Amino acid sequence: MRYGVIGAGALGLTVALRLVQRGHDVTILERDTVPGGLAGSFEVAPGIWLEKFYHHLFKTDRSAVALIEEVGLGEALRWHRPTTTVFLGDHAYPLDTPRAVLGFSPLAVPDRLRLAAGVGYLRLLPSPGRLEKQTAGRWMRRVMGGTTYETVWEPLLRGKFGDAASDVSMAWLWARIHCRTADLGYIHGGFHQLYLALGERFTSLGGSIEYGAGASSIRSDGGSVVVGHKRAGQEDESTFDRVVSTLPTALTVRLTPEMPEAYSAQHPAPRALGAHCLILSLDRPLSDVYWIGVNEPDIPFLALVEHTRMVSPDEYGGRHLVYLGNYRSHDDPLFSWSTDEVITQFEAGIRRVNPAFDRSWIQEAWSFAAPFAQPVVTPAFARTIPGFDTPVPGLYVANMFQVYPYDRGQNYSIELAERLITHLAA
Numbered sequence: 001m002r003y004g005v006i007g008a009g010a011l012g013l014t015v016a017l018r019l020v021q022r023g024h025d026v027t028i029l030e031r032d033t034v035p036g037g038l039a040g041s042f043e044v045a046p047g048i049w050l051e052k053f054y055h056h057l058f059k060t061d062r063s064a065v066a067l068i069e070e071v072g073l074g075e076a077l078r079w080h081r082p083t084t085t086v087f088l089g090d091h092a093y094p095l096d097t098p099r100a101v102l103g104f105s106p107l108a109v110p111d112r113l114r115l116a117a118g119v120g121y122l123r124l125l126p127s128p129g130r131l132e133k134q135t136a137g138r139w140m141r142r143v144m145g146g147t148t149y150e151t152v153w154e155p156l157l158r159g160k161f162g163d164a165a166s167d168v169s170m171a172w173l174w175a176r177i178h179c180r181t182a183d184l185g186y187i188h189g190g191f192h193q194l195y196l197a198l199g200e201r202f203t204s205l206g207g208s209i210e211y212g213a214g215a216s217s218i219r220s221d222g223g224s225v226v227v228g229h230k231r232a233g234q235e236d237e238s239t240f241d242r243v244v245s246t247l248p249t250a251l252t253v254r255l256t257p258e259m260p261e262a263y264s265a266q267h268p269a270p271r272a273l274g275a276h277c278l279i280l281s282l283d284r285p286l287s288d289v290y291w292i293g294v295n296e297p298d299i300p301f302l303a304l305v306e307h308t309r310m311v312s313p314d315e316y317g318g319r320h321l322v323y324l325g326n327y328r329s330h331d332d333p334l335f336s337w338s339t340d341e342v343i344t345q346f347e348a349g350i351r352r353v354n355p356a357f358d359r360s361w362i363q364e365a366w367s368f369a370a371p372f373a374q375p376v377v378t379p380a381f382a383r384t385i386p387g388f389d390t391p392v393p394g395l396y397v398a399n400m401f402q403v404y405p406y407d408r409g410q411n412y413s414i415e416l417a418e419r420l421i422t423h424l425a426a
């Protein structure tokens with residue numbers, strides 16, 4: 001069969017590889033000029049790649065680890081145990097081990113015990129079950145207490161989901177706590193190596209990737225599916241027997257005028273927030289930890305991730321690389337600011353974390369944004385998730401909005417790809 005796959009992220013590349021391995025004729029249409037999608041990278045220095053948004057794996061990301069091994073990068077996948085902390089007041093507190101939780105001084109000892117017991121319970125609970133029907137705010141307040149909720153969880157939910165924080169499902173928080181490990185995996189040379197290797201394996205088996213080819217329309221035509229795409233300003237069309245779109249379902253619907261309205265009504269687009277990362281290349285370290293989750297509402301970023309506290313700065317020519325991350329709604333002014341303006345807005349916040357910070361430490365800076373990066377997972381979310389099939393014959397949707405109850409991540413896109421392949425074969 002002739003297959004078209006829209007998107008060369010973790011999902012699209014895995015689907016495409018599996019299809020070509022099964023003897024199909026497969027073309028990927030990718031709008032960007034490099035593979036990897038949300039996990040994609042840029043050249044931080046000639047030949048040195050870094051993710052546009054901070055990325056690591058957890059030990060529980062078994063499908064991702066299996067794929068990394070399959071494409072010959074098993075040796076390059078290294079496990080680290082960097083310190084992760086929560087910033088409160090003017091201090092970063094470790095909160096990544098039971099011992100750290102018991103020593104977490106912003107909470108009174110009985111609250112610390114409740115926090116440890118609640119986290120322990122969620123780590124042992126094998127599936128979210130009835131938690132799906134509750135909001136995280138309600139469950140956390142009841143089980144861990146109001147003070148713990150307001151100190152630890154509410155700032156996290158507010159930072160990630162803004163004014164939708166109180167609507168977030170407890171299933172989302174269950175997945176976040178249940179699946180995370182203190183050991184973090186990173187591929188030597190970056191996740192770019194995985195996407196390059198997947199692309200190479202795919203093309204060596206006869207597949208083709210069209211970079212810079214953004215799909216602009218999808219229609220059916222006598223049993224085939226026709227995808228219109230734009231490349232270097234040129235409009236073109238490609239005809240396939242089947243098409244898999246890995247774009248958010250709402251975008252696929254927008255590209256497909258013949259999609260019945262009943263389909264959109266049954267699967268309304270969930271709210272999604274955009275992601276923004278400012279990346280600073282510094283001449284010295286900023287902090288002494290990898291991850292600082294910022295729980296102070298007056299600091300204008302949600303996370304400060306010092307990548308070179310997990311991977312040695314030597315691998316980046318001595319650069320100290322720091323991400324300052326945010327999730328915001330699409331119309332937030334942050335998305336329209338220049339990199340310099342973002343630095344100006346963030347400077348005082350950075351100084352809260354390290355009072356000695358000076359702008360002269362910055363050697364280079366970049367900012368990246370992605371408009372659909374984090375679905376708002378409410379208790380009603382599960383009912384809106386579409387299956388792989390659509391009413392348009394031969395058109396399938398598979399995207400990170402379908403990995404529920406898990407939080408989006410490369411591992412879950414890869415797992416979803418494997419499930420889609422079983423579905424297509426059936």
Ligand SMILES: Cc1cc2nc3c(=O)[nH]c(=O)nc-3n(C[C@H](O)[C@H](O)[C@H](O)COP(=O)(O)OP(=O)(O)OC[C@H]3O[C@@H](n4cnc5c(N)ncnc54)[C@H](O)[C@@H]3O)c2cc1C
Binds near residue numbers: 011216373400413
């Ligand atoms: C800030 C941030 C931090 C993250 N941290 C981690 C982490 O630590 N670990 C982890 O595993 N995951 C992390 N993730 C999540 C991870 O990046 C995603 O879950 C995963 O990459 C999604 O892959 P995907 O292929 O499903 O979707 P995408 O990566 O979104 O792939 C979709 C592809 O479609 C392309 N496309 C879009 N429109 C068109 C069009 N019209 N025509 C053709 N192509 C098009 C895009 O360019 C993209 O390549 C993070 C995400 C963000 C935003």
